[in-house]
Amino acid sequence: MPRQRVSLITLGVRDLDRARAFYAAWGWEAVQTLPSVVFYRMDGMALGLFGRDDLAADQGQPGAALGTGAITLAQNFADRDGVDAAWALALAAGATPLKEPQAVFWGGYSGYFADPDGHVWELAHNPYWPLDQDGRLHIPDPEA
Structure with a gap:
């Protein structure tokens, strides 16, 4: 498998x-x-x-x-400031804003933009899914 x-x-x-x-x-x-x-x-x-x-x-x-299909690419950040910085850079590069970064119902912070071809990216901070020192996402085991 x-x-x-x-x-x-x-x-x-x-x-x-x-x-x-x-x-x-x-x-x-x-x-x-x-x-x-x-x-x-x-x-x-x-x-x-x-x-x-x-x-x-x-x-x-x-x-x-x-x-482009019904897909979202996501990039997670260690904090809200990281989301905001990446958002500003994407818009300066020519991204189309879809939803400005904001506090969201699940307790995190995220926003969405589209690249010039319409591919949708989410920029997010999820306080429940920590990132390691290299920025790799770790989803905690719900049983732990």
Whole structure:
């Protein structure tokens, strides 16, 4: 049985140069750039930006109209100030605000924005899910 993990998240983008410029302005550093895809190293996994037409062809669906789907990418922070700083940087880079960071019903603090291709990101502080010194999320065992 496969382990519960994701190794690579690939986002289909309309304009690879524009998407790469947004993520660079948001502070992300590409580790590999190919003609139709850009890769970013994350802690134990990677994020790829792939031109939509090339991604559709790679999936065996040449000419398919790929959308963004019903998915949210999330980045957690150790405190509210981290959320606010990342929010300001994303907006300065060209993100579209969806919901400004605010206290939420589950006891945390979060906000949502969309990147230039409409991929939705949540920036959050969850006081019940601690981050380690490297920023890795740890979901406590409810039985403990």
